Amino acid sequence: MEYDPNNIFAKILRGEIPCRKIYEDEHALAFEDIAPAAPVHVLVVPKGEFVSFDDFTAHAPASLQLGFFSAMRKVAQQLHLPQNGYRIIGNHGADAGQLVPHFHMHILGGKPLGGLLAK
């Protein structure tokens, strides 16, 4: 899959579409999911043109990879999630239901999250 610079997360990163921002630094932007699956549901996107986890971990500079995962930790801390717990999810491709072709991770929390997969 090639990177499409007109995907919705690219537009959010460029400020062309608004978001409910939770956190931002030089490596990543975090904002609320518009269709939350839990009381806390945040998307974290790296500031770079990467389609997927596969693409990101293969091709992103080390500083961006470290900064992205560090930003995820900071988002969870900012939202006071570590004490009760949270889940991070990354979807790659069709079987996982990846909807936007810009690498992103979900942070979910605020309630007991149940099993790994929907039945």
Place this chain on the structure above:
Amino acid sequence: MEYDPNNIFAKILRGEIPCRKIYEDEHALAFEDIAPAAPVHVLVVPKGEFVSFDDFTAHAPASLQLGFFSAMRKVAQQLHLPQNGYRIIGNHGADAGQLVPHFHMHILGGKPLGGLLAK
């Protein structure tokens, strides 16, 4: 939560308990989950004493962090998951149902995986 060197993944890393190994390098070990939630269900654990995603991304050396996420990509590729897709999941703490206090990530695939959370 403090790291308990007698957790089951530490014992697997030390070879004290067997596992169905999928992949191993200097940074990570990957093996089949004993209670698979999907046709492909692999656990990836870093070679270091980290309780959680929070602990790992805050305290692991950069080389180990990069090596761990790179190992996850390699496992997915080795299992031919990128074409149809796969999901990666990390559980931190009670709300997420983290069972073993050694940081690990799940790789799930081999079928359409459904929504983000169980209902």
